[in-house]
Amino acid sequence: MVTPPADEITQLLRAWREGDDDALARLIPLVEDELRRLAKRYLRRERRDHTLQTTALINEAYLRLIPHREKNWQNRAHFIGLAAQVMRRVLLEYARHHHAQKRGGDAVLLSLAELDGLAQSPGMEVIDILVVDEALTRLAAAHARPSRVVEMRFFGGLTEDEIAEAMAINKATVVRDWRFAKAWLYRELKGGNADAR
Numbered sequence: 001m002v003t004p005p006a007d008e009i010t011q012l013l014r015a016w017r018e019g020d021d022d023a024l025a026r027l028i029p030l031v032e033d034e035l036r037r038l039a040k041r042y043l044r045r046e047r048r049d050h051t052l053q054t055t056a057l058i059n060e061a062y063l064r065l066i067p068h069r070e071k072n073w074q075n076r077a078h079f080i081g082l083a084a085q086v087m088r089r090v091l092l093e094y095a096r097h098h099h100a101q102k103r104g105g106d107a108v109l110l111s112l113a114e115l116d117g118l119a120q121s122p123g124m125e126v127i128d129i130l131v132v133d134e135a136l137t138r139l140a141a142a143h144a145r146p147s148r149v150v151e152m153r154f155f156g157g158l159t160e161d162e163i164a165e166a167m168a169i170n171k172a173t174v175v176r177d178w179r180f181a182k183a184w185l186y187r188e189l190k191g192g193n194a195d196a197r
Contacts, residue, residue, distance in 0.1 A: 008030065009027065009030055009031065009075070009076040009079065010073070010074070010075045010076065012024075012026055012027040012030070013027065013073035013075075013076075013078075013079055014073060016069055016073075017069055017070060017071065017072070017073055024065075024066065024069075027079075028062060031076070031079065031080065031083075032058075034080055034083075034157075035058050035061065035062075035080075035083055036054060036058060037157060038080070038083060038084055038087055038155070038156065038157060039054040039055075039057040039058050039061075039087060040054055041155070041157060057087055057090060057091065060090045061083055061086045061087045061090060064086045064089075064090070065082065065083060065086060068082060074165075074166065075165060075166065076162075077152075077158055077162035077163070077165050077166040078166045080156055080157075080158060080162075081151075081152045081156050081158060081163075081166050083156070084151060084152060084155040084156030084157070084158075085151060085155075085156075087155070088133075088151065088155050091129060092129060092130070092133050095129050095130050096130065131189065132185075132189070135185055135188040135189055136150060136151070136185075138188060139181060139184055139185065139188070143177075143180070143181070143184070145167070145169075145173075145177055146177040146178070146180050146181035146184070147181065148167060149163055149167075149174055149177040149178050149181060150178070150181045150182075150185070152166065152167075153178060160174045160175060160178070
């Protein structure tokens with residue numbers, strides 16, 4: 001996969017914000033591989049007969065990104081971070097809908113392989129996205145910035161440098177927040193008490 005120049009993506013984001021309707025159409029093919037990677041990461045699960053497909057998730061995210069035209073887009077990482085948020089919301093809505101219909105029989109499971117310490121614990125290889133969302137909501141209420149770091153890194157697949165750039169913080173802060181958030185989530189997801197910092 002060849003990554004397009006970041007400045008080209010930033011220019012298209014700014015052109016879109018300034019009213020160029022064609023800019024988004026030119027932007028999507030440049031970030032489509034990343035959006036597809038995000039969607040596949042979200043849909044990595046135990047069940048293979050799941051009805052939500054990668055393309056459907058990307059298309060729904062695309063439709064939901066259109067109203068964000070006025071956002072003060074900073075760069076590619078900022079766009080991918082928002083796309084990750086949008087995909088997470090779509091998948092949560094889907095999971096809630098199916099959970100209500102099947103009473104938990106069609107849970108959407110997330111692989112925690114990339115959340116270092118969590119996936120190495122027995123019984124924590126995959127977990128219901130609704131449980132992860134509840135934990136992230138509690139983390140966001142207590143510690144907003146680390147929650148955003150988790151969302152951008154785990155769900156968005158952004159690097160520490162990209163997160164630092166998108167959030168306008170330094171890389172050391174991202175590393176610290178990531179380490180803290182992983183420990184906090186581990187305690188929450190294992191049923192422990194995540195103490196305050």
